[in-house]
Amino acid sequence: MLLEVRDLSVSYGKAVALERVSLEVARGEFVAVLGPNGAGKSTLLKAISRACPSTGTLRFADESLQALPAHAVVGKGICHCPEGRRLFPELSVLKNLMLGAYLRKDRAGIEADLAAVYELFPVLRERAPQVVSTLSGGQQQMVAIGRALMGRPSLLLLDEPSVGIAHRLKLEIFDAIKRIQRRGTAILMAEQDAQSALRVADRVYVLEHGQVGRSGTSAALRADD
Numbered sequence: 403m404l405l406e407v408r409d410l411s412v413s414y415g416k417a418v419a420l421e422r423v424s425l426e427v428a429r430g431e432f433v434a435v436l437g438p439n440g441a442g443k444s445t446l447l448k449a450i451s452r453a454c455p456s457t458g459t460l461r462f463a464d465e466s467l468q469a470l471p472a473h474a475v476v477g478k479g480i481c482h483c484p485e486g487r488r489l490f491p492e493l494s495v496l497k498n499l500m501l502g503a504y505l506r507k508d509r510a511g512i513e514a515d516l517a518a519v520y521e522l523f524p525v526l527r528e529r530a531p532q533v534v535s536t537l538s539g540g541q542q543q544m545v546a547i548g549r550a551l552m553g554r555p556s557l558l559l560l561d562e563p564s565v566g567i568a569h570r571l572k573l574e575i576f577d578a579i580k581r582i583q584r585r586g587t588a589i590l591m592a593e594q595d596a597q598s599a600l601r602v603a604d605r606v607y608v609l610e611h612g613q614v615g616r617s618g619t620s621a622a623l624r625a626d627d
């Protein structure tokens with residue numbers, strides 16, 4: 403297993419956001435976490451990227467993540483594309499993308515990965531020198547995904563990549579995420595739009611009030627509804 407999460411719990415003060423959540427992601431697999439607002443999806447991704455403290459087991463490529471600080475998690479191959487994108491709006495598209503490679507020293511590899519991001523999202527090549535605040539929401543989401551890819555992840559964590567994006571761009575973004583998976587990157591994606599997620603993900607977990615309810619292959623869950 404690439405990622406193993408066992409009995410993961412997170413509390414914010416007295417409020418329990420995640421309660422004994424267990425899930426797995428295999429190498430190259432595309433897994434979606436569904437659930438309404440407040441279900442704990444963002445908290446789950448933050449806990450995996452060590453951006454918030456948690457209890458339970460977090461293992462990645464047979465190594466425990468629980469002792470690692472957040473920056474070390476990126477070095478292990480987990481890159482997080484957070485909710486709200488968290489871009490630097492007054493910096494160029496190119497600078498925002500390069501920030502995702504801030505831990506890397508392999509210049510040739512960085513250039514190759516930048517070319518791959520432009521291949522995935524051609525509009526970003528045209529807009530490379532433009533400041534991010536001048537881009538549409540969908541284009542900004544492409545920058546956020548591209549930046550995470552510049553960390554060269556073996557697991558990409560995506561937090562609601564389609565939120566607030568026009569329908570046509572949304573399809574384009576899900577299609578790009580599917581292509582990222584086909585290139586060999588495992589994906590764990592939080593998503594409220596179950597219909598879209600079930601179309602692209604291999605397997606899904608449904609999170610409700612911080613706990614996993616249903617889970618299974620997308621085909622099985624589609625058949626249930």
Ligand code: ADP
Nearest residue numbers: 414417419437438439440441442443444445446
């Ligand atoms: P989702 O991503 O599914 O919308 P979240 O993980 O953001 O869910 O939130 C899960 C629960 O934790 C919610 O009840 C939310 O209000 C609470 N929560 C999230 N972040 C914080 C925080 N920083 N401080 C306090 N409570 C929080």
Ligand code: ADP
Nearest residue numbers: 451476480481482483488501502504549550553
């Ligand atoms: P900050 O705390 O100001 O975000 P960091 O040094 O943590 O500073 O991050 C520098 C840049 O790298 C920021 O643009 C940040 O969003 C991005 N970044 C940090 N962690 C990750 C990650 N796991 N995956 C992708 N990009 C990341």
